[in-house]
Amino acid sequence: VTHLCGAPVVMNMLLNARNQPLPRPVAMMTAGAAPPAAVIGGMEALGFQITHVYGLTEVYGPAVVCAWHNEWDELPDDERARLKARQGVTYPVLEGLMVADPDTLAPVPADGAAMGEIFMRGNIVMKGYxxxxxATEEAFAGGWFHSGDLAVMHPDGYIEIKDRSKDIIISGGENISTIEVEDVLYRHPAVLEAAVVAKPDPNWGETPCAFVTLKDGAAAEPGEIIAFCRERMARFKAPRHVVFGPLPKTSTGKIQKFVLRERAKNT
Incomplete structure (x- = not known):
């Protein structure tokens, strides 16, 4: 095998099934969900050369790629993985890409912090549903295709998804990216898989609830997982609840967060 494609869940399966470097490099393209930086870093340590792409069915598949710069090869492993976890810049066939306010379509500052929705336009974007x-009129309001994905634009022009608009957690008026919390969870040595959803809260409106699958033979307590997150991110972003067990997935390996949201209501 010299080349393969797979979603981040496939990368995670490979990473946890092998602890020896590959006999030769294997080029791998990943898409379908935002890959945790820890998973990318682990795969590259085994000898996989990861290319991260992003797109939707409405734009005929991958339309954005995390184009690599040779000078980034000299950076520390963690920094390289963080850069490669970003979605990136346009393919040549995509005319326009921006991160903007979903109501006014005003582009957000390219500071890596201001969040907006990803918009696209060009010949590879669908004509409509x-x-x-x-639905077509709503998706193309303002002349751009509304992706439904929330992201930031970095100063170098690379975009980075923070969440789906329906998945973002609003706790006490603050936006919490579930992807950011999941990225921290994947760094825990006992965590095999993780997904974070909003749990209704009478005081804060919503709080993060983490669903975690542990690696075979590993053990961890909810308090340990929560403390691990609080040490590595703002305390209000850390999960308030942790539930252990297998995660529901589609036939292609995508985690079914709508199922977890229902479970969180009763946790």
Whole structure:
């Protein structure tokens, strides 16, 4: 095998099934969800050469790529993985890409902090949804395709997804990116898989609830996981609740967060 494609869940399976470097490099393209930097770093340590791409069915698949700069090869492993976890810049065939306010379409500052929605336009963007003019009109309000993904724009022009608009957690008026929390969870040595969703809270509106699958033979307590997160991010972003067990997935390996949101309500 010299080349393969797979979602981040496939990378995580490979990473946890092998602890020896590959006999030769293997080029791998990943997409389908935002890959945790810890998983990218682990895969590259084994000898996989990861290319991270991003797109949607509405733009005919991958339309954005984390184009690599040779000078980044000299950076520390953790920094290289963090850069490669970003979604990146446009493919040549995509005319326009911006991160902007979903209501005004005003681009957000390219500071890596201000969050907005990803918008696209160009010849590879669909004409509309079949026999659904209302959905088409909504998706193209303002002349750009609304992706539904929330992201930041970095000073170098690379975008980085922070969440789906339906997945963002609003706790006490503060936005919490579930992807950011999951990225920290994947750094824990006992964690095999993790997903974070909003749990209704009478005081804060919503709080993060983490669903975690532990590695075979590993052990951890909820308090340990929460403390691990609090040491590595703002305390209000850390999970308030941790539930252990297998994660529900689609046939292609995507985690079904709508199922977890229902579970969180009763946790």
């Amino acid at each position: 079949l026999k659904n003019p209302a």
